[in-house]
Amino acid sequence: MKPRPPTMRGKHRYILVRTDPPGLDLDGRTLYYAVAESLTDLYGDAGVARIQPSVVSCSDGCAIIRCSRAAEDEVIAGLAALTNIHDKKIAVRSILTSGTMRSLRQQKERWNAPAPSPCEDVPFQGKSWIPVRYRGTKVDLFEKGFKNQERLFLTEEDLEE
Amino acid sequence: MEYTDACVYPLPNGDSSLRRMAIEARDLGFDSIVAACVEGGSYRGVEIVGGILARAKEIREVQAIARKSTSSPALLMASAGPYSLNRALIQTGWVRVIREIQTTPKNSFDHILSRIAAERQVAVDLDLSLIVRERGYLRQKVLQRYADIVLLHEKFGFPLTISSGARSILEMKSRRDMTALCSLFGLDRDGTLAALGSVNRVLNRHKPVEVVG
Numbered sequence: 001m002k003p004r005p006p007t008m009r010g011k012h013r014y015i016l017v018r019t020d021p022p023g024l025d026l027d028g029r030t031l032y033y034a035v036a037e038s039l040t041d042l043y044g045d046a047g048v049a050r051i052q053p054s055v056v057s058c059s060d061g062c063a064i065i066r067c068s069r070a071a072e073d074e075v076i077a078g079l080a081a082l083t084n085i086h087d088k089k090i091a092v093r094s095i096l097t098s099g100t101m102r103s104l105r106q107q108k109e110r111w112n113a114p115a116p117s118p119c120e121d122v123p124f125q126g127k128s129w130i131p132v133r134y135r136g137t138k139v140d141l142f143e144k145g146f147k148n149q150e151r152l153f154l155t156e157e158d159l160e161e
Numbered sequence: 162m163e164y165t166d167a168c169v170y171p172l173p174n175g176d177s178s179l180r181r182m183a184i185e186a187r188d189l190g191f192d193s194i195v196a197a198c199v200e201g202g203s204y205r206g207v208e209i210v211g212g213i214l215a216r217a218k219e220i221r222e223v224q225a226i227a228r229k230s231t232s233s234p235a236l237l238m239a240s241a242g243p244y245s246l247n248r249a250l251i252q253t254g255w256v257r258v259i260r261e262i263q264t265t266p267k268n269s270f271d272h273i274l275s276r277i278a279a280e281r282q283v284a285v286d287l288d289l290s291l292i293v294r295e296r297g298y299l300r301q302k303v304l305q306r307y308a309d310i311v312l313l314h315e316k317f318g319f320p321l322t323i324s325s326g327a328r329s330i331l332e333m334k335s336r337r338d339m340t341a342l343c344s345l346f347g348l349d350r351d352g353t354l355a356a357l358g359s360v361n362r363v364l365n366r367h368k369p370v371e372v373v374g
Contacts, residue, residue, distance in 0.1 A: 020330070020331055021331065041296060041297075041300075042345070073340075073341050073344055074341075076337060076338060076341035077338075077341035077342050077344065077345055079338070080293065080334055080338035080339075080341055080342050081292065081293045081342070083293060083294070083331075083332070089329065089331050090331065091330075091331040091332070091333075093189075093335055093338065094335070094337055094338065094341075136184070137184070138181065138184065150176070151176065152172070152176050152177070152178075153176060153177035153178065153181045153329065153330045153331075154177070154178045154180070154181055155178060155180040155181050155184065157180055158178045158180055158181070
């Protein structure tokens with residue numbers, strides 16, 4: 001079978017996204033279902049069929065999402081409306097849109113989430129917390145316990161006070 | 162204060178400290194935030210404006226809250242209510258922003274109030290957290306109401322402010338995300354960017370001329 005000529009193929013746009021908080025173990029399939037559900041909520045089945053979203057790659061806190069051309073703003077709105085995956089709070093932030101994946105892959109290195117470094121327990125607001133420090137002054141505190149762990153987002157200066 | 166997130170809720174109302182929210186706001190393309198129930202200041206190049214939330218059924222209660230707040234420059238934001246309350250809120254001159262307009266009946270903010278709000282530079286806040294959080298019928302109602310407000314804004318020119326209503330850094334939105342979300346109710350890119358910059362305009366508004374003596 002002869003392949004379809006390039007001029008007759010559907011045109012796509014690629015969106016580089018970053019997932020927050022860093023350190024989430026998220027695979028492409030899970031992200032795809034979450035994005036598709038969010039887009040279906042906003043635009044309906046017909047809208048999603050027109051947008052044609054798909055997750056091309058997902059690793060190190062970054063993902064590349066493909067959609068049909070002229071639907072990139074709708075995908076960005078759908079990503080902004082995505083707040084949790086499997087009952088875990090998450091933010092999917094769009095960074096760049098491009099017509100090819102090559103430029104996004106070059107940019108992706110810049111946005112890869114740094115590996116968090118767990119440290120010794122710290123007291124905060126009368127409780128004991130497990131801190132995870134990131135590049136810069138960002139510190140996340142995890143409540144000690146087995147389930148329903150509360151998570152606080154602070155800075156080093158907040159802990160010093 | 163070129164781009165401002167018009168309302169965020171740091172600790173203890175949320176799970177993120179004010180400093181962390183300021184850092185996140187800077188990463189998301191904002192140079193200032195309005196933080197509810199905190200003192201104003203600045204952190205790592207991000208200006209923090211203290212926001213005072215007034216939720217009252219009568220104008221007297223709002224006036225009492227306005228008199229108590231002495232910290233400057235603080236942004237007094239009042240929740241909208243019935244028509245008479247909204248009219249009083251706009252005419253008093255203390256309230257800079259009217260919030261939660263989507264919870265009120267459609268006729269509680271009409272073309273007359275729009276004209277007065279434009280004259281007195283009182284802004285109407287569009288909280289994007291409702292669009293993100295709600296689903297189905299409730300989200301549709303919010304989108305409908307915001308579309309109506311945008312229509313009035315385009316006709317009469319009163320200021321709009323856009324807030325993420327974030328209680329966590331994970332709920333904060335970038336300028337790009339806000340532009341995409343605002344397109345859902347008909348506010349275009351230029352209109353969104355103008356609305357993100359209108360907190361400064363509302364804070365430093367020109368007072369009406371008073372004849373003395």
